[in-house]
Structure formats: structure tokens, C-alpha cells
Amino acid sequence: xxxxxxxxxxxxxxxxxxSFLVVERFLRKNxxxxxxxxxxxxxxxxxxxxLFKNAVFGMEEHRNDRLSPATNHDAxxxxxxxxxxxGLANMIGLSAxxxxxxxxxxxxxxxxxxRYPELNDQIESWDKISPMIIEQLGELDAETLxxxxxxxxxxxxxxxxxxxxxxxxxxxxxxxxxxxxxYFGHTPLSYGDQRQVRKRVA
Numbered sequence: 001x002x003x004x005x006x007x008x009x010x011x012x013x014x015x016x017x018x019s020f021l022v023v024e025r026f027l028r029k030n031x032x033x034x035x036x037x038x039x040x041x042x043x044x045x046x047x048x049x050x051l052f053k054n055a056v057f058g059m060e061e062h063r064n065d066r067l068s069p070a071t072n073h074d075a076x077x078x079x080x081x082x083x084x085x086x087g088l089a090n091m092i093g094l095s096a097x098x099x100x101x102x103x104x105x106x107x108x109x110x111x112x113x114x115r116y117p118e119l120n121d122q123i124e125s126w127d128k129i130s131p132m133i134i135e136q137l138g139e140l141d142a143e144t145l146x147x148x149x150x151x152x153x154x155x156x157x158x159x160x161x162x163x164x165x166x167x168x169x170x171x172x173x174x175x176x177x178x179x180x181x182x183y184f185g186h187t188p189l190s191y192g193d194q195r196q197v198r199k200r201v202a
Contacts, residue, residue: 035141037145038145041163041164041167042137042138044167044171045133045134045137045167047191048167049130051174051189051191052078052126052170052174053126054191055189056074056078056123058186059119059181059184062186063075063078066110066112067183069112074180075119076116077173077177078122079104079117079122080173081126082099082100082104082125083098083100083104084166084169085126085129085130085133088133088163091149091150091159092137093136093139093140094132094136100125103117140159145158145159145163149162150162153166177189
């Protein structure tokens with residue numbers, strides 16, 4: 001069953017990426033072949049794992065600044081992405097406790113009176129769940145991927161369609177975080193790793 005995402009090419013994993021190393025190790029250990037549809041998914045989640053940390057880097061001063069009462073600030077956006085990664089983890093078979101459920105669970109909207117978690121706490125939670133998701137994705141077989149999703153997404157009602165939508169969802173909010181970087185005078189969101197961003201900001 002296709003995903004209907006003809007504009008998203010399937011590219012090979014970078015040989016030194018976290019995704020490639022984790023998944024390759026699991027598949028080799030268990031003598032399994034990964035469903036080909038997961039290649040671009042895992043590669044995209046790996047890219048987003050890095051972009052998230054690049055997006056929040058240096059934003060401490062403006063994390064709670066909103067452009068208007070109708071928009072979200074960086075602290076909420078980061079927390080929302082952490083929350084949805086934990087939600088995805090549980091939907092693909094992991095048992096992961098969301099770190100800030102009272103603030104972000106079920107897509108809870110921003111509350112201007114709330115003090116949101118510190119950036120380091122959000123990054124720690126992001127780093128904890130991300131490799132677990134990557135490894136679990138590598139374990140999903142075709143029958144599971146073509147089975148029903150926990151709920152229907154705009155891209156379909158199968159699990160693989162839901163996972164694809166979550167990739168889009170992350171890209172959507174990372175783009176908003178990139179816009180906030182530029183608006184508040186920071187360097188543009190970089191596709192390089194965190195060390196490259198640090199060198200350029202310094």
C-alpha cells in the first residue's frame with residue numbers, strides 16, 4: 001500500500017547517522033529486513049532530531065515571547081514536539097511516560113499564565129525518546145504498518161500513514177521555530193549538526 005507521497009524521495013541513510021547505526025545494528029542482530037517504506041521515515045525523524053536542537057539553540061532569551069496572542073512561543077512549540085514524540089512512541093509499541101503531560105498532553109493549547117519547562121529539561125526528554133523511536137520503527141513489519149492506526153490522520157487510517165503524518169507534523173512546527181529564530185535576530189535554522197551551529201553563533 002503506497003503512501004501517496006510522491007514528492008518525498010527514498011534516500012539512503014547517511015552511513016554515520018544515528019538512525020543508520022541503530023537500525024542496522026538491530027536488523028543485523030535479528031537477521032531481519034526493514035520494510036522499504038520506513039527508509040525515508042527513519043531518515044526524516046533522524047533529521048528532525050538534529051533540527052530540533054538547532055532550532056532551540058540560543059533562544060533562551062526569547063523562549064517565552066509570543067508574536068501575538070494568537071501565536072505560540074518557542075517554549076510551547078518545543079514542549080509540544082517532545083509531547084508528540086512520546087505519543088508516537090506509545091502508538092508504535094513502546095511504553096514511554098510523557099514528561100510533561102499536564103502541559104502538553106493531547107495537544108493542549110498554550111496557556112499564557114503557565115511557566116513552561118526549562119530548555120535543558122525538554123532537550124533531555126527529546127534525547128531520551130528519539131533513539132527509542134528510531135529503533136522501534138525498524139522493528140515494524142508490513143502487517144503492522146498496514147494495520148489500523150490509533151486514529152485516522154489526514155494522510156489515511158493505517159499506521160504507516162499515521163507515522164508519515166507525524167513526520168509532516170514535526171516539519172510544520174520546526175518551520176515555525178525557524179521563523180521565530182529569524183524574527184528575534186538569531187541565525188537561520190541550520191541543517192548542520194549542533195557543533196556547527198555553535199561555531200557559527202559564537
